[in-house]
Amino acid sequence: MQHIIDRFISYVTIDTESDPNSTTTPSTAKQWNLANKLAEELKQIGLTDVSIDDKSYVMGTLPSNVKHDVPTIGFVSHFDTTPDFTGANVKPQIVKNYDGNDIILNKEKNIILSPSYFKDLLLYKGQTLITTDGTTLLGADDKAGITEIMTAMEYLVQHPEIKHGAIKVCFTPDEEIGRGADHFDVEKFGADWAYTMDGSQIGELEYENFNAAGVKITFKGKSVHPGYAKGKMINSMLLANKFISKLPKDETPETTRGYEGFYHVTGISGSIEDTKVELIIRDHNRKKFNARKKYVEEVIAKFNKKYKKQFGEDIAILEIKDQYYNMREKIEPVMHIVKIAEQAMLDLGIKPLIKPIRGGTDGSRLSFMGLPCPNIFAGGHNFHGKYEYVPVESMQKAIDVIIRIAELTALK
Secondary structure, three states: OHHHHHHHHHHHOOOOEOOOOOOOOOOOOOHHHHHHHHHHHHHHHOOEEEEEOOOOOEEEEEOOOOOOOOOOEEEEEEOOEOOOOOOOOOOOEEEOOOOOOOEEEEOOOOEEEOOOOOHHHHHHOOOOEEEOOOOOOOOHHHHHHHHHHHHHHHHHHHOOOOOOOOEEEEEEOOHHHOOOOOOOOHHHHOOOEEEEEEEOOOOEEEOOEOEEEEEEEEEEOEOOOHHHOOOOOEOHHHHHHHHHHOOOOOOOHHHOOOOOOEEEEEEEEEOOOEEEEEEEEEEOOHHHHHHHHHHHHHHHHHHHHHHHHHHOOOOEEEEEEEEEOOOHHHHHHHOHHHHHHHHHHHHOOOOOEEOOEOOOOHHHHHHHOOOOOOEEEOOOEOOOOOOOEEEHHHHHHHHHHHHHHHHHHOOO
């Protein structure tokens, strides 16, 4: 287990935070530091066709060791960390034989990881946990996945008695800012299907995710001296507020779960004459997703109609951009790839937790790019913040699942 810990720590202590405001790929130059390290490591453990392209995508191949035809499978993880919380100067802490009590992350700042709030901690009593020091995120999302893929490939190289077909691996940049699949060369990758190792709790197996759209609305207004404004002033901030009030109050992230979709206002800024509102639309059902977009269009059309005479032109400018779609429609025709992963877990005594993702995944976009790609647990919890942790035993189980999938795929 120490080998897993050492490898994981060697990754998370390299700052790879991505930047949504950058126009380059990778979005931050520091992501190259880990990308180059991973490419060299793949070569060292014995993979072939190792490459790193000009966008920092790292690929490698573990050749087949069987004579019969076997589908080529792949495993994918991302090496960037979220810009939501700092990933600089990560100082992991090792908690051995966790006793089920509070974990003091940072005594000086009184930052405590407590099972009274994070109840999932109690699932891992007696296990070894890796936590933060309370000042940064950990980076298990998704350096745990990278650790698992790398360790599984190393194990298969060292144990040729385990039969498998050709296995492709890829480590990608900028997943956390929605660009992880932007420059993914599916043809070069050459797999029949793949799995992202990017889930959370042990046992998670996911092949459904939200349909997603981003919405930007610019409300215009007219500024007039407030002492003489009656019938003349149009305050764009108040228009934006009226629009937000028309969104269903029980269809927000904090009021929904499971397959329930939502509208989520993510930003608002402005003045009397110009106010911008940003929101996201999410729904697992494509018809409901389209209906949500249409509802926003209809509300904005009513604003424009109401103020057309007074303002003289459209008072609200709407932009809706689809971001990704539910990969279920691409996975269902090849459900055997989910069944193989499910069987691998069952063979290892892991209870599969098959549920929809209330978010997105590179696997969704890759599925629509011709590479069906369900998502498998990587073991971490409380991603994107100072309370993030990962049980080492969960990482070991994920490694075992990768190896077992390789074995099952190679069966005649």
